[in-house]
Amino acid sequence: MKNTKSIIFDLGGVIIDLDVSATLKELAGLIGSSPKELTGFYESEDFLAYEKGLSTDQQFRKNIRKLSSNQLTDEHIDEAWNAMLIDLPSKRMDLVTQLSKKYRLFVLSNTNGIHVKKFNQFLRANTGKEDLSHFFDVVYFSHEIKMRKPDAEIYQFVLKENDLNPEETLFLDDNKMNLEAAEKLGIRTQHIDHPDRLFEIFKNGFN
Secondary structure (H helix, E strand, O other), rough: OOOOOEEEEEOOOOOOEEEHHHHHHHHHHHHHOOOOOOOHHHHOOEEEEHHHOOOOOOOOHHHHOOOOOOOHHHHHHHHHHHHHEEEOOOHHHHHHHHHHHOOEEEEEOOHHHHHHHHHHHHHHHHOOOOOOHHOOOOOEHHHOOOOOOOOOHHHHHHHHHOOOOOHEEEEOOOOHHHHHHOOOOOEEEEEEOOOHHHHHHHHOOOO
16 A cells, blocks of 8 residues: 555445346346346447446336346336345445545446446445445546446546546456556556455555
8 A cells, every 4th residue: 555645446346245147147037038148248239338328227228128028117127237236335335434534535437327326225224325425535437427447548537637646546446357457557456356355455554
């Protein structure tokens, strides 16, 4: 943590417990398919457009309905889509609160409107706060700023908008592709490869 002044957090797999396979399983059940047949879903044009805010929640649901012969309600689709979001443990938010006393903190997440509503529910239940703005200096969601990781433009945007020195900025993500893209711009990175990795990184972070 030496010389670190700012920390950029991914959400899923870093702060939020995540199980991507759970959503594939639930979606497959809805549309009468198998999870294996949906393995390319997260690279599909429809999904990428949704994460970039180029389509709405309703358009996303409509695209899911096209895959199924069943009558699917918004609630059915949202529940399946949110299955990957397991929990937002209060102990992680306690850590963020401690870190905010020493560092500038940011969120940079590839996400979407349906997921934001769900993890705000977790946040209210576990902390009593309405949204992440209570914990971070600025929160950047891909669907709101029309950019997504690992494209270089999204990192450049965050650095420029907040006057961040990449050499003094630490980026935390569970996706190695996202980390490699950030490293090319001089940003320091840490791979969050298991749920307790955050606590290992910051165990001496308050000295």
